[in-house]
Amino acid sequence: xxxxxxxxxxxxxxxxxxxxxxxxxxxxxxxxxxxxxxxxxxxxxxxxxxxxxxxxxxxxxxxxxxxxxxxxxxxxxxxxxxxxxxxxxxxxxxxxxxxxxxxxxxxxxxxxxxxxxxxxxxxxxxxxxxxxxxxxxxxxxxxxxxxxxxxxxxxxxxxxxxxxxxxxxxxxxxxxxxxxxxxxxxxxxxxxxxxxxxxxxxxxxxxxxxxxxxxxxxxxxxxxxxxxxxxxxxxxxxxxxxxxxxxxxxxxxxxx
Amino acid sequence: xxxxxxxxxxxxxxxxxxxxxxxxxxxxxxxxxxxxxxxxxxxxxxxxxxxxxxxxxxxxxxxxxxxxxxxxxxxxxxxxxxxxxxxxxxxxxxxxxxxxxxxxxxxxxxxxxxxxxxxxxxxxxxxxxxxxxxxxxxxxxxxxxxxxxxxxxxxxxxxxxxxxxxxxxxxxxxxxxxxxxxxxxxxxxxxxxxxxxxxxxxxxxxxxxxxxxxxxxxxxxxxxxxxxxxxxxxxxxxxxxxxxxxxxxxxxxxxxxxxxxxxxxxxxxxxxxxxxxxxxxxxxxxxxxxxxxxxxxxxxxxxxxxxxxxxxxxxxxxxxxxxxxxxxxxxxxxxx
Numbered sequence: 177x178x179x180x181x182x183x184x185x186x187x188x189x190x191x192x193x194x195x196x197x198x199x200x201x202x203x204x205x206x207x208x209x210x211x212x213x214x215x216x217x218x219x220x221x222x223x224x225x226x227x228x229x230x231x232x233x234x235x236x237x238x239x240x241x242x243x244x245x246x247x248x249x250x251x252x253x254x255x256x257x258x259x260x261x262x263x264x265x266x267x268x269x270x271x272x273x274x275x276x277x278x279x280x281x282x283x284x285x286x287x288x289x290x291x292x293x294x295x296x297x298x299x300x301x302x303x304x305x306x307x308x309x310x311x312x313x314x315x316x317x318x319x320x321x322x323x324x325x326x327x328x329x330x331x332x333x334x335x336x337x338x339x340x341x342x343x344x345x346x347x348x349x350x351x352x353x354x355x356x357x358x359x360x361x362x363x364x365x366x367x368x369x370x371x372x373x374x375x376x377x378x379x380x381x382x383x384x385x386x387x388x389x390x391x392x393x394x395x396x397x398x399x400x401x402x403x404x405x406x407x408x409x410x411x412x413x414x415x416x417x418x419x420x421x422x423x424x425x426x427x428x429x430x431x432x
Numbered sequence: 433x434x435x436x437x438x439x440x441x442x443x444x445x446x447x448x449x450x451x452x453x454x455x456x457x458x459x460x461x462x463x464x465x466x467x468x469x470x471x472x473x474x475x476x477x478x479x480x481x482x483x484x485x486x487x488x489x490x491x492x493x494x495x496x497x498x499x500x501x502x503x504x505x506x507x508x509x510x511x512x513x514x515x516x517x518x519x520x521x522x523x524x525x526x527x528x529x530x531x532x533x534x535x536x537x538x539x540x541x542x543x544x545x546x547x548x549x550x551x552x553x554x555x556x557x558x559x560x561x562x563x564x565x566x567x568x569x570x571x572x573x574x575x576x577x578x579x580x581x582x583x584x585x586x587x588x589x590x591x592x593x594x595x596x597x598x599x600x601x602x603x604x605x606x607x608x609x610x611x612x613x614x615x616x617x618x619x620x621x622x623x624x625x626x627x628x629x630x631x632x633x634x635x636x637x638x639x640x641x642x643x644x645x646x647x648x649x650x651x652x653x654x655x656x657x658x659x660x661x662x663x664x665x666x667x668x669x670x671x672x673x674x675x676x677x678x679x680x681x682x683x684x685x686x687x688x689x690x691x692x693x694x695x696x697x698x699x700x701x702x703x704x705x706x707x708x709x710x711x712x713x714x715x716x717x718x719x720x721x722x723x724x725x726x727x728x729x730x731x732x733x734x735x736x737x738x739x740x741x742x743x744x745x746x747x748x749x750x751x752x753x754x755x756x757x758x759x760x761x762x763x764x765x766x767x768x
Contacts, residue, residue: 228661254662261658265658288712334662
């Protein structure tokens with residue numbers, strides 16, 4: 177591991193069959209939250225999937241703690257980076273504790289038997305996201321808000337240095353949105369983890385992020401602090417809402 | 433709490449397997465008393481007719497029920513993990529039928545040359561057939577994401593393979609065809625020690641391989657993306673799941689013909705009894721569950737209408753199809 181920590185991309189090209197966005201350079205340092213905003217289909221999820229390794233990059237390099245992602249073994253990547261994605265998972269008869277325990281996969285032996293330390297970490301993570309009382313409940317039977325917290329606990333007990341979250345607040349009501357983001361904020365600061373996530377709620381993104389990356393029109397339009405990015409005119413352009421009478425920066429929405 | 437449930441399950445099922453194993457050996461058309469059976473098993477090889485019935489016929493047959501039944505259920509469990517869906521098994525996906533077709537074709541080819549087919553050759557032919565059927569199923573599964581369509585395609589494939597098998601069996605002219613006919617219906621009769629030895633080796637290897645992938649299997653329950661993110665080699669895991677389940681299904685079909693619904697229903701019954709789908713528990717539990725059900729069904733197949741024997745597939749279908757239908761109704765109710 178070199179001196180550099182966190183995640184960084186250099187001239188990254190992403191996309192499925194053709195380039196969706198070219199030449200992305202972004203950087204998330206430990207303890208920092210970087211948020212991707214932009215309209216649906218702009219490539220936020222594609223970018224996160226490329227960083228997590230689910231999609232192959234079409235060019236450029238992803239550095240994890242200073243090392244080229246391609247040069248790392250799957251098990252090494254797993255110890256450095258964990259994810260929370262938007263997929264609805266429906267595991268059969270799997271308790272919440274079992275879901276969280278999957279996060280210890282990179283640390284257990286070839287038969288996957290958990291040590292006392294592993295169990296302790298699982299318990300800690302579940303207490304931390306306030307789902308400890310659900311440990312014997314079946315994952316399929318709990319609410320969406322609880323599911324999201326269980327998945328966050330899973331990502332936390334993987335002890336990553338980098339965490340990637342795709343719309344961690346989707347399916348949640350406003351109270352749970354704020355709750356989960358506060359936990360992510362505290363986790364990033366407390367454990368010095370580099371957090372990169374996508375969000376749709378601009379008001380929340382503005383409050384929680386250290387840096388905001390705006391994706392739209394096939395490129396990264398702007399990167400900067402919330403103060404730099406959240407300008408009425410720019411946000412209107414980003415979401416193609418130039419002609420709509422809507423309070424872009426607040427939480428209020430009036431349609432003509 | 434669940435640890436205790438597991439312990440109770442494994443104790444009960446082991447006792448039941450021993451009990452049914454014993455009943456399978458004692459019961460039969462030749463009347464042999466319990467004391468005589470005990471004497472034969474403990475006393476070794478006295479050259480009586482009773483002894484050859486027990487040691488030459490009933491014992492290998494009961495052992496084959498344990499090994500092949502376990503193999504089928506394990507194969508079904510691995511396929512269910514692969515597809516992330518509990519309503520699949522080697523029989524409904526057409527894999528058993530593919531194996532059956534290839535064994536029949538190879539057998540007839542050998543007979544036409546005037547030769548007997550060796551056991552190894554039989555397993556190999558079954559494995560080729562199972563793999564081809566599996567490849568076909570995988571091809572469809574890439575095209576359609578809908579599991580019901582996949583299962584329907586599998587059943588259709590099964591019918592086509594069975595039809596071709598029936599055709600070649602009907603037009604092949606040899607006295608050995610009688611055996612072939614029995615075999616193609618599914619039966620555990622005529623198992624000898626030579627067969628048992630080969631079955632035991634194949635099943636043991638497959639079981640060990642399954643145990644070796646229990647860790648990634650468990651992570652795979654959260655889906656591909658999460659599994660990959662914790663370091664699972666998805667490609668290797670998928671290849672292993674397919675290879676082991678095909679080999680197990682092929683082994684069963686080669687020796688006993690197609691035995692229906694054990695692969696799909698038993699993992700479900702075991703899962704419900706244990707209240708978990710955790711791979712380290714489910715691998716041995718499915719195996720034991722399959723062994724128990726198959727011992728029971730074979731007992732029914734050869735005793736209820738004695739001296740006539742019905743095919744074991746008829747018995748497994750009668751007992752297990754209701755389970756499968758119940759599963760489907762329950763699932764569609766929950767999803768809608």
